[in-house]
Amino acid sequence: MKLTDRVFLCGSGAFGLTPMGDCHCYVLDGGEELALIDCGLQTQPQAILDRMTCDGLDVKKLRWVLLTHTHPDHANGCAWLKENYSVQIAASQLEAEALEHGLLETLHIDPVPHGYEQYANIPRVRADRILCDGDRIKVGDLEITALLTPGHTAGSVSYLVDTSAGRQLFSGDEVFYRGFVSVLTPPLSSYEQYPSGLSRLAGQHIDGLFPAHLMWTLQNGQSHIDKAISAFERDQRPMLKPFS
Ligand SMILES: [Fe+2]
Numbered sequence: 001m002k003l004t005d006r007v008f009l010c011g012s013g014a015f016g017l018t019p020m021g022d023c024h025c026y027v028l029d030g031g032e033e034l035a036l037i038d039c040g041l042q043t044q045p046q047a048i049l050d051r052m053t054c055d056g057l058d059v060k061k062l063r064w065v066l067l068t069h070t071h072p073d074h075a076n077g078c079a080w081l082k083e084n085y086s087v088q089i090a091a092s093q094l095e096a097e098a099l100e101h102g103l104l105e106t107l108h109i110d111p112v113p114h115g116y117e118q119y120a121n122i123p124r125v126r127a128d129r130i131l132c133d134g135d136r137i138k139v140g141d142l143e144i145t146a147l148l149t150p151g152h153t154a155g156s157v158s159y160l161v162d163t164s165a166g167r168q169l170f171s172g173d174e175v176f177y178r179g180f181v182s183v184l185t186p187p188l189s190s191y192e193q194y195p196s197g198l199s200r201l202a203g204q205h206i207d208g209l210f211p212a213h214l215m216w217t218l219q220n221g222q223s224h225i226d227k228a229i230s231a232f233e234r235d236q237r238p239m240l241k242p243f244s
Contacts, residue, residue, distance in 0.1 A: 001015075001017065001051075001055065002055060003026075003208075003210075003216070003218065004163065004165040004166075004168070004208060004218065005029075005163060005164055005165050006028055006029045006030070006142065006161075006163040006164075006165065006168075007026055007027070007028060007029075007163070007165075007168060007208065007210065008026065008027040008029065008052070008055050008057065009024060009025070009026055009027075009210075009216075010025055010026070010027045010036070010048050010051040010052045010055060010057075011023070011024065011025025011038075011039070011040045011045065011047070011048040011051065012024045012025065013040075013041070013073075014213065014214075017047075017051055018040060018042070018045070018047040018048055018051060019040075019041070019042055019047060021040075021041035021042075021073055022040035022041050022042065022045075022047075022048070022073060023038055023040060023041070023073045023074050023173075023212040023213060024038075024210070024211065024212050024213060024216070025037065025038050025039055025040050025045075025048055025212075026038075026170055026210055027052055027055075027057060028139055028142055028144065028161060029057065029140070029142075030138075030139035030140020030141050030142040031140040031141050031142075032061065032140045032141075033061055033062075033063040033064075033138075033139045033140035034052075034057060034058075034059075034061045034062045034063065034064075034139065034140075035062075035063065035064040035065075035066050035137070035139040035142075035144065036048070036062060036064065036065050036066070036081075036087075037065075037066045037068065037159060037170045037210075038065075038066075038067060038068055038074040038075070038172065038212055039065050039067075039074070039075065039076070039077035039078055039081055040073065040074070040076065040077050041072055041073045041076050041077075042076060042077055043076050043077065043079070043080055043123055044077070044080050045076075045077035045080065045081065048077070049062075059085070060085075060086075061140075062081075062085055062086075062087055063086065063087065063088065063139065064087065064088055064089075064090060064137065064139060065077075065078055065081055065082075065087055065088070065089045065090070066090050066137065066144065066146075066157075066159050066170075067089060067090065067091040067095055067099070067127070067157070068156060068157055068158065068159070068170065068171075068172025068173065068174075068212060069095050069152065069153040069155060069156045069157070069172055069173065070091070070095045070098035070099045070103050070122060070153070070155075071103075071119070071122075071153070071173070072118045072119065072121065072122050073212075074172070074173075074212060075099060075122055076122055076123060078099060078123070078125050079123035079124065079125035080123070082125055082128075083125075088128035088129060089125065089126075089127045089128050089129070090127065090128065090129040090130075090131055090137060090146070091127045091129075091130070091131060091155070091157065092130070092131050092132075092146075092148060092155040092156070092157050093130050093131075093132075093155065094106070094153070094154050094155025095127075095153065095155040095156070095157070096126075096127035096130055096155075098122075098155070099122070099124065099125060099126075099127055100124055100125065100126045100127065101124070102120065102122070102124060103119045103120070103122060104116065104119055104120050107187045107188070108187075109187070119188075131146040131148075131157055132146070132148070133146070133147060133148040133200070134146070134147070142161055142163070143161070143162075144159050144160065144161045145159070145160040145161070146158075146159060146160075147159070147160055147200050147201065148197070148200065149171070149172075149174045149175075149197040149198065149200050149201060150190055150193035150194075150196065150197040151174055151181065151183075151189065151190060151191075151193050151194035151195075151197035151198060152172065152173040152174045152181070152182050152183070152184070152189055152194075152197075153173075153188065153189060153190070154187075154190045154193060156172055156173070156174050156197065157172065158170060158171045158172060158174055158200075158201065160204065160206075165207070165208065165218070166207030166208060166218075166219070167204070167205055167206055167207045167208070168206070168207065168208040168209075168210060168221075169201070169204065169206045169208070169209055169210065169221060169225075170210045170211075170212075171201070171209065171210070171211045171212070171225075172211070172212050173211070173212050173213065173241070174197060174198070174201075174211075175198060175201065175209075175211065175224070175225050175228050176211040176213060176214045176215075176224070176241055177209065177211060177214050177215040177216065177217060177224050178215075178224055178227065178239065179224050179225070179226070179227025179228040179230075179231065179238055179239060180214065180228070180238065180239045180240065180241040180242075181194065181198075181228050181238045181239070181240060181241065182213075182240065182241040183240060194232065195229075195232040195233075198225070198228055198229050198232060199229065201225045201229070202225075202226070202229055204222060204225075205222055206221035206222040206225060207219050207220070207221055207222075208221055209221025209222075209224055209225065213241060214241065
């Protein structure tokens with residue numbers, strides 16, 4: 001589904017594009033190269049690639065999976081994509097460790113509590129590029145900036161890109177339409193880090209806000225982010241995302 005000149009939505013269980021459980025998976029079209037932001041719950045995310053083909057995108061141009069964080073609905077497809085396509089995986093140091101060594105192991109959660117089994121089964125794979133705050137990733141003629149935004153997870157990354165349609169932010173599960181946030185039971189999330197993570201998104205003049213769940217918007221994205229920032233500044237708990 002084409003959203004702007006350079007942004008496509010090619011995975012989403014909630015919107016019925018791909019199997020239930022997939023987060024919103026966006027494709028950035030850099031012309032000669034493509035980047036997929038998160039890659040869904042399926043360990044073989046062929047359905048996302050099929051959606052790309054339907055949208056006129058050449059899957060052979062897929063060069064990057066830009067991971068926002070290592071939760072199964074975002075990261076289960078990483079290993080298969082790396083094994084079967086010329087794809088490099090980019091993630092923050094903390095999320096890369098979780099992807100390679102296991103999320104629960106990285107967070108020192110042992111034994112596996114009831115309900116956490118999904119976090120134990122993310123296919124393991126090594127990231128190709130470790131992202132620091134402010135790093136730039138070239139995808140064809142686009143330049144994407146990685147912003148470290150801890151909160152939903154300690155290693156969450158948001159991705160910023162300027163296109164002719166405006167300034168676009170892919171916020172993963174860090175901040176959503178209407179200023180919702182997603183706080184999970186510690187240590188999966190870091191409530192203490194949320195204000196500093198969101199502050200990285202302050203004053204960015206975001207037009208398009210493309211979170212990994214719920215609604216997205218093509219304009220005034222900054223206003224939704226500012227709602228969450230403002231709630232933390234007032235020492236109030238922002239609205240929580242109603243489902244995963
Ligand atoms: Fe998540």
